Amino acid sequence: MIKVFSTAALLILTLGANAQSVELCIAPVDTFDSALLTSDNKIAVSSLNAQLIQNQTALFNGDVVITSSDAIINADLAQIDDNGRLVKANGDVLYRDSELEVQSQGVEINSQLRLLQMQDTEYQLKGIAGRGSADLLSLSGEQGLRLEDVTFTTCPKGGEDWKMSASEILIGKDSPFGEAYNTKFFLGGVPVFWLPYFAFPVTAERQSGLLFPNIGSSTRTGIEYEQPLYWNIAPNYDATFSPRIMTNRGVQLKTEFRYLFAQNQGELQLEYLPKDIDTASQDERYFYRYMHQGKLSDNWNLNIDFSGISDDNYIVDLGSDYYNRADTHLYRQLGVSYYSESLDFSLQFRDFDVVGDHPDVYRALPEMKLNYAADLGSVIDFNLASEAAYFENSLNTQPSAFRVHVEPSLSIPYQRAWGELLAEISVLQTNYEQELPDGYVGSLEERVSRTIGQGRLFGSLIFENAELLQDSEFLVSVEPKAQYLFTSFEEQDNIGFYDTTPLLTTFSNLFRGQEFTGLDRINDNNQFTLGATARLIDAQNREKLVVSIGQIFYLRDAELNSSIRDNDRSALAAEFDWQVNQRWFLHSDIQVATQTKKVERSSVATEYRIDDNRLIQLNHRYIRDLSGEEINQFGVSASWPITNNWHWVGRWYRDAELSRTTESFMGLQYESCCWALRVTYQRNLSNRFDDAGFRSTNEFDSGFGLQFIIKGIGSRKRNSDILEQGMFGYRQPYVLN
Template sequence: MKLAPIALLLSVTLCSAGAKAQLTCELQTFEFEPPSIAQGSIEVLSDAAQIIKDEVAVFEGNVLITSPESIIQAQSAIVQENGRTIEASGNVVYTDEFLKVESLGLEANADIELLQLQSSEYQIKDINGRGGADLLSISKEQGVVLEDVSFTTCPKGGEDWRIQASEISIAKGKPFGEAKHTRFYIGDVPVFYLPYFAFPITTGRQTGFLFPQPGGTGRTGVEYEQPFYWNIAPNMDATIAARYMTNRGLQLKNEFRYLSENHRGEFQLEYLANDTDTQSGDARYFYRFNHQGQLSENWTVVADINDISDNNYIVDLRSDFYNQADTYLFRQAGVNYFSNAIDFSLFVRDFTVIGNFDDNYRALPEAKLNYSSEVNEWINFDVKSEMAYFDNRLSQRPDAFRMHVEPSLSFPYQRAWGEILAELSVLHTYYDQDIEGIDNTNLDSSVDRTLGQARLYGSLVFEREQSIGNNDYMITIEPKAQYLYTSYQDQSNIGLYDTTQLLTTFSNIFQGQEFTGLDRINDNNQITIGATTRITDRNNRELFSASIGQIVFLENARLQASQRNNNRSAIAAELDWRVNQNWFLHSDIQLGNQSNEVERSSFATEYRLAENKLIQVNHRYIRELSNEKIDQFGISASWPINDKWHWVGRYYRDFERSRTTESFMGIEYESCCWALRLTVQRHLATRFNNDGVRDIDEFDSGIALQFVFKGMGSKTNKVDMLQQGLFGYRQPLVLN
């Protein structure tokens, strides 16, 4: 067991404090309407005025100086040179389109285009932030310069944190501002210092350092990540980061992105040259390349290529693209063609297997061609075809070439009351298997398999409008039935290249196929019956959906992999129910037809009053999976204690092994300008040992402390604390 160190995360989070229902914070802003005054002129109003020799005008009492660009309020003002110089004092308030400043005094000179305010408190329009400056200067030559300046998002009188700088300058026409000798204070205690940094003041992307990302976990120790953004071109950029971990050393991370009119993509690379937490100290890496492009109106290109150095890379160092429960990384590259009648794809598909699992077959390459056309109003003609070469790194696994052609005639008839479909198909597959050097194999080097298939499907829709209270609903019952016949051929002389057995779910029982891929096609003489009922509201939103179905086998299957001991499949049922605006429920179940015992089931229900006010309960049961029984229960909750304190928690229990697989608790204090989060968790480590076997008995524990300084722009979310850890949080269902 490992105990993670407490990590203090000092992160500037852009958030709108007024967005929380539990915490109400007033947005500090102001309004400015440009005055209707001729360009180049000013208008002055006051309680009293005195003009000296037509050169100097002195105004006293409630002075209001208006120009096309700004408004100045003061107790007194002196205007000289026909308005070209202005001095104002006494509760001065300067307002323009972007800025509001309260000051002891103001001086303006139109000849040198300079405006200065002394001992000022400023506020930027539509930004929940404010500050003070000993001197604020606005000029055409230098832009905006603030000396001995501070900034905070806290309300007046409650400055829990602030930024203090000797000077902040924002030059006209430049996309970024500059700050010198910046100190960060919590209360009155300085905690961070930067001699110089530049910050963006426009939406345009600029090259420069991004905010650092401190953190820490039990496996990495205390860590500090400093990203640098490189704006290479308008359609190209890169983020380069150095991540130092006290337990593991220095890691380099890079993300490169590009965009053109028809193509876009990104490349990520992470490299740790010497992991000091391992005995070998070997280099560890992760890379990922993703590309999507439009070659023409009908042709597209796709690539997703990635790899990792070792089985425990994701567990030890984390990943933004995969989680520690994954057992393989999927990668592919290829092209697609789409038209009204033809769909074509040509791909190379491969896997990186994580852990000591059987190596998967690679498709090098795989080509699919599907053709569809309407012979007439009643008949459709379709051809599905596929050609692939399968390669395996294991010497006792054969490589193979497979070609499949499947022409079919269908007779569809669809109306509002239901559907009838008759279909006839021929399934022909050819295999060329390289079995040379493979011991004790019953495979043949060359196999031809031709099967015939007939399918008759029908469904009806019964509707009824029902009023309950003041609400109108539409209730439907949709019975459906299917007869399927597929001829038999011995397939024990064919290897398994992309085939696994499908689950008995409601959606699968009407497919008529018990396996993925083409290596095993079961013989069928069966009837499938089922029904679905739905409830929709007047806006056609589905509030309730329930389905149940079963297969009746008229003959026992002759295919060895598909043989069964009874004449009926398990009963498959599914349920989705939006009980009301707050309650959601989802469940599916497979019930054995002879034992009347549950073979598989899952259940999830959630009570949600608001985005951050919810309780979710779920349960998963599998009678037999890889010779093991799965029986797990989980509960997750997010709930406010009061307007400033919030609690989240998650607990998962394995009833089969009588142990807790994950426990997590977090508590947060939030004010209008900062938040403090404390999280504690214990969960299965799920690491692989040296033999590539996942350890299911080792646990990992950790404590984390996060300090969030709330700034400008977007929203934070307390539920994101529930998304940490092994299982995370997901809403149980989403009905339309």
């Protein structure tokens, strides 16, 4: 018996390039039991009646079952001639193998000629939604597969929203491609596309070909059409070329090259618009990005992330799959790192392609970090943190600096199930070599040596008690914690700011003991920090409620000029997460100034969620002073099915301080078993830069998108569903456990 449909099944599986799995709307046929097959290429036949004629011909009728090493055939009548070399069956023939099931009026198998033929077939694939028919199916061991008057669809029977038909399909033996002649594509029974000839892949692997296009419109680009072409170069190499036609901008080419090895992977993206017809100068515009992640050995890693654009408004005008319009820096990083049980080392070159008016950004070229940890006996731990970095600025009026930092520390940790105690002393030694610009006037010095001592005592306790709340048993956990921190003072006005900015007063930052990121400023401390976290844990060890609150109490005023302290205690910081029930979630964090009793920062998010597709989230963000401006914004994000086939998503954000909507999005999707239509509309701040490099806060951009998907014939590899588009930036407010 010749196994017929293995090739045919693979044909249907990958009619489109880079095809992805589809939703199963056609119920797959029963799993094929390969244990029922015969071995050693033998044929077994059973029936209600059998007749043997002159030891040459065998006739079978009534519930005939023909079993071979590849397939099982059920029929009303069967005839076997020439000692099993010729098999004929007819009358409600059912062919089954491991990949599909076929109904036919007759089948003929000639094992000597290695030929199988079936007439008036209807097939259904196993494991995926795919079915069709063919008037004649012929499979030759020498020439391959031939199908006449064949159809294919992923829609259920009686609901063929789309289908394709061909007068003839040929698949040569061992050929990775098939050939289709006189092919028609139908939508709702109406022919919409015709091809006299096309070739298609017939293996389950990715194959080269056209992907689904993207169609849309916006005030920035006009009407646009993007047609991706996928090229499967090798099993571990591929590329995508996407010409993009924009009525307001011109023709752009977007390309992506990917590679994958056992221990390395990477991507290269290039986008090029030779002439932007929407600009007065009609300059060329481009974007590039290269990313690599890999291992050099068991302990050594290599990471590269390098991006660049032609101008500040490229992402705003043309969009990006990797950055958004609010970004001000594009990464340019090259680094190697080493990891072992006691020693970590990294060498990084950190540069940026700066977007907009941010010329004073410092680059670390290079930055080296080394951390070493060891046990000094059974009680004392030793840790050495060190760093060396060279910072330079693109502006000649700004200083550059070489910084070396060494921080040895000794600690005595004590951890038990009931809590934790830690005593730690550290020495923070930093040396600067600062290159000051010509004619510099200020407090910076060329050589600075800074030595600071620090001591820390930290303790936390865990109190647990099982309580009966709301007729369910919960575990109540209360974790008070306290820290005393002393850091010696040394004035640092003679040091520039290279990688240092103030930290926010959040609960997680209270116990850091540092008011700045980076090392250019280390504030003096003589302070206590008190805090507590309470948890409500259910019987499945899931946190249902978490409340944290804390504050720093300063025992003396800060002497460091850069310190942001203005009273004897920090803002009161609190965080709150509550899963009210299976559908309601609430998250909030807040910082309240103790002197004025005013809220300095806050965020609140509440969410009603039934499942991943049905949710509504309300959120609010408030900042009293951010670079001299007050931020007061609120928004709503929602996703909700209208019917079984229709789905709606949307988001809306409003700035209460400026009394205007800053962003709105709406998406509507129709999805059936075998096709989907997605329509989106959005309006948001354009964030364009003017000639001086400053962002505009008054211009808006709007546009719509259209996406049509036929399931089972390939898919745009970066297409996200409408929920992902509509909920961009969405975060579930309660993300514990």
